[in-house]
Amino acid sequence: MNAPPAQPVAARAIAPIGDADTAGVISLWQRCGLTRPWNDPAADIALARKGANATVLVGRDGDAIVATAMVGHDGHRGWVYYVATDPEHRGKGHGRAIMDAAEDWLRLAGIEKLQLMVRPDNAGVQAFYQSIGYGEQQRIIYAKWLDGRELTP
Template sequence: MDTAPALAISDITDADVPAIIALWQRCGLTRPWNDPAADIALARRGESSTILVGRAGGAIAASAMVGHDGHRGWVYYVSVDPDHRGRDLGRAIMAAAEDWLRTRGVAKLMLMVRGDNTKVQAFYNQLDYAVQDSVVFSKWLDGREPTPGMK
């Protein structure tokens, strides 16, 4: 089996949205309190964020939401279709996200991984990411009550 990452990467298009949402759901990235369509629309609104789509053989095989706040870059919804795993596509989509930020002058990339997701933590360790000693706080600004277990 060829393990070279043959991934054509581009920004998301309108036609890609349903397939990207399906990919995120298939990869277990969506949560009831987050609307992936709204997250995609928000990321596409400005010049400081986008969703990168990786295609292998014409089919969507990977994605990453990438953006910056003017100081640090952030990556969310990193996904590789389960049928395409083991071919370094995760490494390729992350390299594309890093390049996207680098070309915009962003020097530091941040990302969050759920504490119990040890497999993904190991992936980022292999890419030379380091655990930061930080506490992440959150607050819903749209009037929602805190999600159980998240306060």
Template sequence: MNLIRPIADGDEAAVIALWSACGLTRPWNDPAQDLRLARDTATATILVATGDDRIIGTVMTGFEGHRGWVYYLAVDPAHRGAGLGRLLMTAAEAWLKAQGAPKLQLMVRADNAAALGFYERLGLERQDVVVLGRRLDGR
């Protein structure tokens, strides 16, 4: 049985290792900083799923006052296909609803067909928007 709970002190290394193993990290993003910022922000949380006495899934979520956002949904490859990703998304959605978020959004890299299919099976729909951005940290 999997337990989904908020991240706890001492979980950080295992969470970052899972994000790396699942291909969610990028050289220009510091996952340790992302984790710290989420933990230090009252309008964000990181949920972890445990099994086999270790962390086997995560989801980071935050509410910026207008939309709820989901990041770093990760499931250990050895535990995929058993519904854990769906459970983590359900937990993230419940957290966002409790914060008063009227809408959930997330971004998926355009070439990640598996993730796009997963989210579409959960009922998420492609939005007619273009994401624009600029680095503010000089990278």
């Protein structure tokens, strides 16, 4: 009798962020180049944790935080942000596992479609999402800072 294939470590160790995880998650996001001067990552985490429509999922390898995804929905579409895998732990299935967990979280909330945004120059990330079944949809994104400042890139 054949044993089932082993799951990646991250698939067995993904849970919502805890209070003690915030600094480690922000550090991972900074190492992965996900933070921007106009977004406060601690405030983003606090907002995601505030209500029932969002969370931050954290994947671990032992005690190390190796993957994250901020996931939420508007009641119709799900979105993921801050998808990160530790550069020293890439290629081990953590990215796929954290995205599987984000998809499962949305399915449990009754959400049928997940969307995400990737900067056009991030070819490596585009290839990753294509490899796990995501397809590009042509959209034009409009934005406006409500405090009147100029648009950011």
